[in-house]
Amino acid sequence: MSEEFIAHQLSPSSWSRYEECPRKYWLSRQRLPRKASMPAAMGNAVHNSVEDICNIDVSDRDEEEVEWLPSTAKAILDRHWAKEKKNFLETPRHPRWKAEMITKAHDGLIGALNILFSKSPVGKIGLSEVTIGQWKQIQSIILANEGTLVSECGRLMGRLDLLIADIDEDGNSRGWIVADLKTGKPPKVNLNEKVSRQLRFYRDLLKDINPDHPEISAEGWYSANQTIHRADGDSVLPAALIAWEGMRPTDEPMEATPSDQACGFCEYKAWCPIWWNARRDGTLPPGPMFRDEVVRVIRFDSDAGAALFERMPPIGHDGEVARSEHKFGAIIRDQAKIQMNELINSGYEGPIYLGSVRVDGKIVHLGDWSEVLPWSPLLFSQRENQSRMSSRN
Ligand code: SF4
Numbered sequence: 405m406s407e408e409f410i411a412h413q414l415s416p417s418s419w420s421r422y423e424e425c426p427r428k429y430w431l432s433r434q435r436l437p438r439k440a441s442m443p444a445a446m447g448n449a450v451h452n453s454v455e456d457i458c459n460i461d462v463s464d465r466d467e468e469e470v471e472w473l474p475s476t477a478k479a480i481l482d483r484h485w486a487k488e489k490k491n492f493l494e495t496p497r498h499p500r501w502k503a504e505m506i507t508k509a510h511d512g513l514i515g516a517l518n519i520l521f522s523k524s525p526v527g528k529i530g531l532s533e534v535t536i537g538q539w540k541q542i543q544s545i546i547l548a549n550e551g552t553l554v555s556e557c558g559r560l561m562g563r564l565d566l567l568i569a570d571i572d573e574d575g576n577s578r579g580w581i582v583a584d585l586k587t588g589k590p591p592k593v594n595l596n597e598k599v600s601r602q603l604r605f606y607r608d609l610l611k612d613i614n615p616d617h618p619e620i621s622a623e624g625w626y627s628a629n630q631t632i633h634r635a636d637g638d639s640v641l642p643a644a645l646i647a648w649e650g651m652r653p654t655d656e657p658m659e660a661t662p663s664d665q666a667c668g669f670c671e672y673k674a675w676c677p678i679w680w681n682a683r684r685d686g687t688l689p690p691g692p693m694f695r696d697e698v699v700r701v702i703r704f705d706s707d708a709g710a711a712l713f714e715r716m717p718p719i720g721h722d723g724e725v726a727r728s729e730h731k732f733g734a735i736i737r738d739q740a741k742i743q744m745n746e747l748i749n750s751g752y753e754g755p756i757y758l759g760s761v762r763v764d765g766k767i768v769h770l771g772d773w774s775e776v777l778p779w780s781p782l783l784f785s786q787r788e789n790q791s792r793m794s795s796r797n
Contacts, residue, residue, distance in 0.1 A: 411653065414560050415561050416606075420598055422650070422651050427658050431675055440495035447587045452487075453477065453481045454585060465536045469536045482506075511628075515629070518630050521534070526538045545571060550564065556612055559645060565584050565585045566625075579621065580617065582621070584624050584625065586624050587627055603623065604622055604635050605644065655785045660676065673759060677722055677781040684717055693762060694773075696757065697768075706741070710733065711734045715730040741770075747778065752778055756776060757776075
C-alpha cells in the first residue's frame with residue numbers, strides 16, 4: 405500500500421461529507437478543534453458496550469446461571485459512559501454533558517442485544533432469562549465485531565460493527581450478515597439512500613476482501629425501536645472509487661456548495677467564508693429560529709450575561725468583514741458565556757462567529773446549544789499555511 409493511500413482513504417462518512425459539500429470535507433481534514441456531540445457520545449457508549457458484551461468470556465461459568473446479564477450490561481455501559489464523559493469534556497468544543505441521556509443509552513443497548521438474540525438460535529428472550537449456556541449459543545453466531553475493513557487497493561475503509569452468521573430455522577448458516585448498529589432515529593419505512601449506501605459499502609468491502617465469501621447481506625439494526633432494515637442493491641464500490649479520486653488532499657480549499665441541508669449542522673462555519681457570503685446574497689436563508697452570525701462585540705457585561713453586538717457583513721470572497729449599522733442585543737448564558745469570557749480574556753479583538761443563536765424578536769439568546777469562536781476563514785491548508793509562515797521567518 406503506498407503512502408498516498410494511507411494519507412487519503414474514503415470512509416462512508418467522509419464520502420457523505422464530500423458529497424454534501426467538498427469544502428466541508430476539506431475542512432474536516434485540517435486538524436481544526438474537534439467538536440463533541442451528545443448523540444455521538446451516546447452512540448459510542450452503546451457500540452463499545454455491545455462490543456465488550458459480545459467478547460465476555462463465560463467459559464468457566466455455570467451453564468444454568470441466569471440473571472447475570474442485566475447487571476453485567478449495566479456495569480459495562482456505566483464504564484463506557486464514564487469514558488465518553490471524560491472524552492467529551494476534554495474535547496475543545498463541547499456543549500453541556502447531558503447525564504440524563506444514559507437512560508436512552510441503556511435502552512439502546514438492550515434494544516441492540518434484543519436484536520442480536522432474535523438472530524441467534526435462542527430467539528427472542530428477556531435479558532434476565534438468558535442463561536450462560538444460551539449466551540454461548542448467541543456468541544457462536546458472532547463472526548467478528550468492531551473491526552476495520554480496508555479494501556484490497558487500500559483506498560476504501562470502514563468500521564464494521566458486527567458480522568454474524570445468518571442461520572436458518574435448523575441452525576445452519578446460509579451466509580453472513582454485516583450489521584450496523586444505529587442508535588439514531590429509525591426510518592419510517594425505508595432506509596434513506598445514504599444509510600443504504602453505507603450498509604452496502606460494508607457488504608461490498610467484505611466481498612472485496614473475502615473472495616470466497618458466502619452470500620452476504622447488509623442490515624441496519626435500529627436499537628430505539630428494535631427494527632431491522634436490510635439494504636439491497638448494486639455494488640457501491642465503483643462510485644466510491646470515483647469519489648476517492650476527487651477527495652485527494654489539496655492545499656487550495658475545495659469548492660463549497662452551500663445549502664440549507666449542508667450548512668445546517670456544519671461544524672466548520674467559523675473557518676468557512678462561503679456560507680456567510682451566501683447569506684448576504686440571499687442564497688442561504690438565515691433560519692427562522694436559530695441562526696449564525698459574524699459580529700463585533702460593542703459591549704459585554706459578563707456578570708449580567710448581556711451583550712451588544714454589531715453584525716459584520718462579508719466583503720469580497722475570502723472572509724473579510726466590514727462594519728455595519730446593524731446592532732442587536734444578546735442574553736448569554738451557560739456554555740456560551742464561558743466561551744465568550746475565555747475569548748475576551750484571551751485578548752482577542754477580531755470578529756466573532758456566533759453559532760446557533762436563538763432569535764427572540766430584536767434580541768438573541770446564546771446558551772448550551774450555541775458556540776462562540778473566533779472568525780478565522782481558512783484559505784489554505786494548514787500544511788500550506790505552515791510552509792508559508794516558515795518561509796516568511
Ligand atoms: S458552512 Fe456550508 S459551505 Fe461552508 S463548509 Fe460547511 S457546508 Fe460547506
